Amino acid sequence: MSDRRYRTAIVGTGGIAVAHGRALKDLWHRADLVAVADVDPTRAKAFADRWDVPHAYDGLAELLDAQQVDLVHLCTPPEQHAPLAVQCLRAGVTVLVEKPPTLSLAEFDEMVEAERLSTGHVATVFQHRFGSAANRLRRLAAAGDLGRPLLATCATQWYRDDAYFSAPWRGTWESEGGGPTMGHGIHQFDLLLSVLGPWIEVTALAVRQARPTDTEDVSMALVSFDNGAVASVVNSVISPRQTSALRFDYEHATVEVEHLYGYDDKDWTFTPAPGHDTLLAEWTADGQNVPSGHAAQIEAVFDALDRGEPPPVRLADARRTMEFVAALYASAFTGKRVRSGQIGPDSPFTTRMDGAGAPWKEAASP
Missing domain, CATH: 3.40.50.720 (NAD(P)-binding Rossmann-like Domain)
Known part of the structure; x- marks a missing residue:
């Protein structure tokens, strides 16, 4: 060093x-x-x-x-x-x-x-990619110890009141680029993507339920991955009981974390499938407990x-996450499934995350 x-x-x-x-x-x-x-x-x-x-x-x-x-x-x-x-x-x-x-x-x-x-x-x-538990999960998954990835769930359900959006750059497509998909849940689903790898297809919705914003305040997506896994992703700023939760179901174990703005090892649980109890020792073997966070x-x-x-995180890695954001909005606002690589230079979702405009904007026009 x-x-x-x-x-x-x-x-x-x-x-x-x-x-x-x-x-x-x-x-x-x-x-x-x-x-x-x-x-x-x-x-x-x-x-x-x-x-x-x-x-x-x-x-x-x-x-x-x-x-x-x-x-x-x-x-x-x-x-x-x-x-x-x-x-x-x-x-x-x-x-x-x-x-x-x-x-x-x-x-x-x-x-x-x-x-x-x-x-x-x-x-x-x-x-959130950098806590020791996330590193451990990626290592065990890459080694094949957990078996095939089957199912994952990713939820960022936070609460931001109307006053939070009084800052002029918040809640606008022009200044923030999007709602909780872009500014809040992105940490959790970036960790999801860092574990499961390349995604193939997104089916999504985005809605404005309660907040005085131009952007969505809730989005949801169903995602398929190259490795055969499927996942659900929820992003919200209208949820009074706040949580950030990820769950990964592999053939041989379930690995979960629930926290709010950062985790350490105590926030994770590891549940081996029947017949795979020895995996628990592998999960705890390195003895490290590095919290996620800026440090x-x-x-x-x-x-x-x-x-x-x-x-x-290098640009190639970050682009995969940003393309996922664009695909989520494109699917939500067109009502169609969107595949990886589909949003090209001519797509309106390349230059703006809301494409030609969010549906509620059109509905509000005279």
């Missing part, structure tokens, strides 16, 4: 930036947070004071002009992710982008092209940079 400490910066000092600041403080031996930037200079200064950051700027351009940094953490509202990430790449700086990485597949592919021309890289924050992913980013490799 390298003794190098990476010079890092945070752009956007709202709520999610606190998770990045805390993670970098925990990783002080590997990272030096040298600068922050925000369009609100007062907020940038307050954040810098809280986390003992020596420099605060009112924009990314000023920060990049003044500082030599190895990694920029993008914690801005979603509509700014793609343009700011491209700006970092043009400066040859690696960037860690909060979810969703872009508002559309078209934006995502522009970022892919910018990375191709840069010495820098883009990683997307999908921190786990950021440490994995530094590990990759130490090895001279692109950091996780």
Whole structure:
């Protein structure tokens, strides 16, 4: 392991930036947070004071002009992710982008092209991939110890009241890119996809049940996978009893996790099928208990940079998740099944997640 400490910066000092600041403080031996930037200079200064950051700027351009940094953490509202990430790449700086990485597949592919021309890289924050239990599950599944994957369920049922959507960028296609599919459930079904691998087909619905938004507040999908598994996915911001739950039924075991915004090993249960009791010992054998969270992913980013490799989650992996989002909306708004690879450059769902517009928008027109 390298003794190098990476010079890092945070752009956007709202709520999610606190998770990045805390993670970098925990990783002080590997990272030096040298600068922050925000369009609100007062907020940038307050954040810098809280986390003992020596420099605060009112924009990314000023920060990049003044500082030599190895990694920029993008914690801005979603509509700014793609343009700011491209700006970092043009400066040859690696960037860690909060979810969703872009508002559309078209934006995502522009970022892919910018990375191709840069010495820098883009990683997307999908921190639930990085807990020790998720790593253990992928390892046992890849080894074939669990047998064939048969069935999975994925539920992100959260509660956000009307006041939550008073922030002008929330609940709009133009600024947030979507509703709970894009901004809330994406963490859980990204973990689902990281375990089950390539998906084949999506059948979905999306509805606006209660919240004063342009986007959906509930979506549901049925998904089939390359390996023969099938899954259901639910995303909600109208559920008073909040939960984030995943269940994987394999031939030889059921593996489950229920948590809210992050898990550790105590949140997981492992149930072997009759005749496969020895699997429980394999599940507990490594003795690790690394919680999911920003610290786990950021440490994995530094590990990759130490090895001279692109950091996780790489663009190819994140695109599979973003294509799933686009397919869910396309199926929901057209009433048709959507296959992987079907949303091409000419599809309206390439440039906007709502395609030609959500059905309720049309219904509300005079």
